Amino acid sequence: MSFEWSILMALAGAAIARPAATYLGSRTGWVMALVPFVIFLTLFQHVGTIAGGETLIVQSSWVPSLGIDLAFRLDGFSLLFALLITGIGTLVTLYAGAYFADKPHREIGRFLGLILLFMAAMLGTVLADNLIVMFVFWELTSLTSFMLIGFDAHKAEARKAAIQSLLVTGGGGLVLFAGILLIGMELGTFSFTEVLARSGELVASPWIGTIVVLVMVGAFTKSAQFPFHFWLPNAMAAPTPASAYLHSATMVKLGVFLLARFDAVFADVPAFGTTLVVIGSITMMIAALQALRAEGFKAVLAQSTVASLGILVMLIGLAGEVAAVATVGFILSHAFYKAALFFCAGTAIHATGEASLRRLGGLARFLPVTAVAAILASLSMAGLPPFVGFISKEYLFEAQLTNDWNIIPIAVAVIVNAVMVGVAGVVSIRPFYFKAHRVTAVKHGETPGLLAGPLLLASAGILIGLFPNAIGQALIGPAASALHGSPIDVSFQLWHGLTPMLFLSFLVVAIGAAIVVYWDAIHAYLRDQHGLYRLLGDRGYQRVLDAVLGAARGSTRILQNGDQRRYTSVVIATVVIGLAIALVAGPAPISIAFPEGVLRLPLVLVLVLTAAGAIATVRARSLIAGLVCVGIVGFALAVIFMLNGAPDLALTQIAVETLLVILLTAVLLRLPARQKHSRTSSERRRDAMLATGFGGVIFIAVASMSAIPIDLRLSDYFGETSYLEAYGRNVVNVILVDYRAIDTLGEIAVVAFATIAAWALLRGPAAKPRIKE
Amino acid sequence: MSIIFSTMSRLFFVLMLVVSLYMLFRGHNEPGGGFVGGLIAALGFALLALAHDVATARRALMVHPVALMGAGLLLAFLSGLPGLLSDRSFLTHWWAEIGSLHLGTATTFDIGVYFVVIGGVLCLIFRLYEEVDQ
Numbered sequence: 042m043s044f045e046w047s048i049l050m051a052l053a054g055a056a057i058a059r060p061a062a063t064y065l066g067s068r069t070g071w072v073m074a075l076v077p078f079v080i081f082l083t084l085f086q087h088v089g090t091i092a093g094g095e096t097l098i099v100q101s102s103w104v105p106s107l108g109i110d111l112a113f114r115l116d117g118f119s120l121l122f123a124l125l126i127t128g129i130g131t132l133v134t135l136y137a138g139a140y141f142a143d144k145p146h147r148e149i150g151r152f153l154g155l156i157l158l159f160m161a162a163m164l165g166t167v168l169a170d171n172l173i174v175m176f177v178f179w180e181l182t183s184l185t186s187f188m189l190i191g192f193d194a195h196k197a198e199a200r201k202a203a204i205q206s207l208l209v210t211g212g213g214g215l216v217l218f219a220g221i222l223l224i225g226m227e228l229g230t231f232s233f234t235e236v237l238a239r240s241g242e243l244v245a246s247p248w249i250g251t252i253v254v255l256v257m258v259g260a261f262t263k264s265a266q267f268p269f270h271f272w273l274p275n276a277m278a279a280p281t282p283a284s285a286y287l288h289s290a291t292m293v294k295l296g297v298f299l300l301a302r303f304d305a306v307f308a309d310v311p312a313f314g315t316t317l318v319v320i321g322s323i324t325m326m327i328a329a330l331q332a333l334r335a336e337g338f339k340a341v342l343a344q345s346t347v348a349s350l351g352i353l354v355m356l357i358g359l360a361g362e363v364a365a366v367a368t369v370g371f372i373l374s375h376a377f378y379k380a381a382l383f384f385c386a387g388t389a390i391h392a393t394g395e396a397s398l399r400r401l402g403g404l405a406r407f408l409p410v411t412a413v414a415a416i417l418a419s420l421s422m423a424g425l426p427p428f429v430g431f432i433s434k435e436y437l438f439e440a441q442l443t444n445d446w447n448i449i450p451i452a453v454a455v456i457v458n459a460v461m462v463g464v465a466g467v468v469s470i471r472p473f474y475f476k477a478h479r480v481t482a483v484k485h486g487e488t489p490g491l492l493a494g495p496l497l498l499a500s501a502g503i504l505i506g507l508f509p510n511a512i513g514q515a516l517i518g519p520a521a522s523a524l525h526g527s528p529i530d531v532s533f534q535l536w537h538g539l540t541p542m543l544f545l546s547f548l549v550v551a552i553g554a555a556i557v558v559y560w561d562a563i564h565a566y567l568r569d570q571h572g573l574y575r576l577l578g579d580r581g582y583q584r585v586l587d588a589v590l591g592a593a594r595g596s597t598r599i600l601q602n603g604d605q606r607r608y609t610s611v612v613i614a615t616v617v618i619g620l621a622i623a624l625v626a627g628p629a630p631i632s633i634a635f636p637e638g639v640l641r642l643p644l645v646l647v648l649v650l651t652a653a654g655a656i657a658t659v660r661a662r663s664l665i666a667g668l669v670c671v672g673i674v675g676f677a678l679a680v681i682f683m684l685n686g687a688p689d690l691a692l693t694q695i696a697v698e699t700l701l702v703i704l705l706t707a708v709l710l711r712l713p714a715r716q717k718h719s720r721t722s723s724e725r726r727r728d729a730m731l732a733t734g735f736g737g738v739i740f741i742a743v744a745s746m747s748a749i750p751i752d753l754r755l756s757d758y759f760g761e762t763s764y765l766e767a768y769g770r771n772v773v774n775v776i777l778v779d780y781r782a783i784d785t786l787g788e789i790a791v792v793a794f795a796t797i798a799a800w801a802l803l804r805g806p807a808a809k810p811r812i813k814e
Numbered sequence: 815m816s817i818i819f820s821t822m823s824r825l826f827f828v829l830m831l832v833v834s835l836y837m838l839f840r841g842h843n844e845p846g847g848g849f850v851g852g853l854i855a856a857l858g859f860a861l862l863a864l865a866h867d868v869a870t871a872r873r874a875l876m877v878h879p880v881a882l883m884g885a886g887l888l889l890a891f892l893s894g895l896p897g898l899l900s901d902r903s904f905l906t907h908w909w910a911e912i913g914s915l916h917l918g919t920a921t922t923f924d925i926g927v928y929f930v931v932i933g934g935v936l937c938l939i940f941r942l943y944e945e946v947d948q
Contacts, residue, residue, distance in 0.1 A: 688845040696853035707942035769842035778920045782905040789930040796934040803941045
């Protein structure tokens with residue numbers, strides 16, 4: 042089966058999850074895990090082909106008029122991601138089935154439906170070759186993430202975090218979209234393969250700076266890089282299976298995925314790599330500090346995830362083959378150990394109902410297998426041999442040392458990795474083996490569903506570490522080659538010899554061990570530094586959000602104050618200003634030409650009548666009198682149409698005018714008695730000014746319009762063909778009912794629906810039950 | 815209400831209906847059409863409502879204005895279907911020649927417009943004046 046069917050399979054799984062859960066009950070997790078597992082196997086078939094250096098591309102037409110194809114691309118990098126997504130997706134589904142065992146079956150179904158929908162979106166994003174298609178799936182991951190973070194919608198904290206993540210990642214998505222559109226505008230294609238092939242052309246374009254910034258902002262929001270680092274820790278309000286899946290292993294890596302993909306395109310843009318290294322380093326430092334300060338089990342893991350994403354962004358900023366291998370290796374090892382640790386955290390929190398690391402201890406008695414899995418996973422996280430984490434860290438340092446970067450990023454990497462070691466020690470030793478704060482009872486023990494995920498992932502970490510070559514050849518090599526743009530011969534080895542990298546690793550472990558030992562003191566000290574953390578938290582986001590809401594409230598107070606006359610004034614004033622700007626800025630100069638012989642006597646008489654009506658309207662105190670005077674103007678206009686050979690217009694004008702007077706009179710009569718339906722002097726002055734402005738602008742517009750020579754081709758065409766093709770001599774009517782009939786249909790539909798809405802609103806008072814007197 | 819106005823209104827009502835139909839059908843070749851025709855017919859009913867009361871006008875209309883509006887929309891929509899069948903093009907009109915008169919689905923379309931306009935205007939006018947009467 043072709044690989045792009047995997048997305049449809051995931052969507053189908055999402056569709057059946059909810060009904061399936063009601064039938065399957067407690068077995069839902071095990072059965073539904075088959076969906077991602079089958080997709081995983083489908084994709085796994087391609088490993089051989091891709092490792093052979095092939096790139097599979099399929100495409101079918103989607104929106105041909107805009108040059109958008111439903112194109113998908115399977116190369117080493119997207120295959121690695123797709124396998125991670127479906128593989129970890131399988132384990133998450135299993136785990137979620139057990140995690141929600143005490144919840145109603147409906148909840149499991151709803152959760153798994155969202156998880157599988159998210160999986161389809163992820164697969165679509167990493168497999169898409171067309172940038173627009175990728176963007177659509179990218180936004181779908183933001184939406185499903187929103188739904189999953191806010192899964193426990195009864196909690197205010199979850200709702201707030203969900204909206205925050207949606208605003209940040211959704212807003213970033215829009216920024217990315219702008220970048221994609223600019224790329225399409227410059228190259229005339231949205232196909233990533235073609236963009237890659239023509240990257241030189243793109244880099245030479247004057248828009249390249251803007252494009253790079255837009256794409257980077259899109260990626261930074263998704264991958265929680267500084268200054269958007271705050272949303273990811275808050276997203277821990279999601280149920281733990283979702284955190285393990287979205288907010289550590291997969292979705293947050295999409296930004297990294299995007300940057301890595303575009304690294305080949307933007308490689309020659311001067312500041313691209315430097316910016317990534319700087320932003321990645323800043324993010325790493327902030328997250329490392331926050332990880333030491335955080336006290337929730339999940340919060341600590343979330344901060345370390347932000348730090349890991351910072352490391353990845355920094356690695357992408359580095360050039361060369363080793364950096365590509367290091368990026369891929371770290372993506373893989375991080376996904377394994379972090380998902381496993383989240384599973385362990387979920388089990389511990391769920392079993393005890395206690396989320397703070399400071400109040401957890403001695404859990405190994407109750408959750409022995411989970412404790413072992415946590416230890417294994419954290420050893421990989423700490424980067425100790427023989428775990429895969431060790432290999433990827435060696436590559437990280439090698440990538441840094443082979444680049445001509447100065448000491449600062451290396452120092453940052455050492456410190457942050459040491460903090461990772463510390464975090465790894467703290468989250469695996471404290472809750473499970475620490476003597477203090479011993480937990481005396483748990484709500485439930487371990488079930489097979491809760492163990493499968495962490496055990497498999499943790500042991501995979503050591504297996505890959507022991508036999509790195511197999512996975513190096515099959516997955517890491519092809520992925521790194523796809524990133525680097527040319528084949529890389531990868532020797533993914535556990536033992537590199539006595540290298541500078543090994544020395545750095547020793548240093549990291551030594552500092553990390555010290556952090557584990559002195560964690561309490563460091564933690565307590567950092568928690569007292571309130572000023573610093575206010576700076577690093579989401580205060581900026583809150584400020585911006587409050588300002589936007591404040592502006593919305595303020596403008597609503599001004600514009601929607603409940604007075605119909607105010608609304609009308611605002612609308613008319615806007616039209617006047619808009620027209621005036623268009624007239625002044627427009628290409629045609631304002632010229633008012635008076636054609637000869639216009640001023641015939643009948644016309645002058647009617648015009649005088651019109652003017653008299655207008656003046657009377659402005660001066661009228663009573664609204665009814667004003668209405669009648671407006672009527673005079675209207676009928677006089679009809680006569681002007683008649684005198685200038687437009688009987689159609691005249692007829693319609695008369696009918697409309699008559700109806701308008703009837704309708705408006707009824708409205709006036711219905712109004713609550715407002716000082717005898719009259720206007721004050723200042724109101725009249727304001728209305729007069731508005732009316733004069735409106736009339737003046739329209740006059741200038743019409744006058745300068747008639748000064749421009751008219752293109753008569755359309756009129757001639759309609760005039761010539763109207764009887765021959767549509768059997769009608771009244772061209773206006775023929776256009777309405779025949780040439781442009783579908784427009785007319787749309788218009789009468791709008792008229793009908795608007796009228797029904799107005800009619801329904803007018804029903805209000807009459808429908809009220811009447812009080813008997 | 816003056817007796818002259820109320821008596822004459824009946825006459826005017828009939829006259830306006832006739833004129834509106836005339837406008838509707840001559841619209842294809844002379845000034846007129848479904849829109850103006852509909853407005854004139856609506857004016858006729860509004861006249862009845864003003865001279866007598868809304869109930870009289872509602873009785874004269876026989877159907878509910880909103881239903882009339884829906885019927886008009888449906889008619890305009892249906893008039894496009896024959897073209898969809900024969901030319902695979904919605905609203906490409908069919909024509910039949912009867913003597914010197916061309917009749918076709920375009921006329922049906924215009925009748926649809928006529929009904930939508932009558933129904934739309936009257937459902938507001940009736941509603942507004944009913945409230946005033948009470």
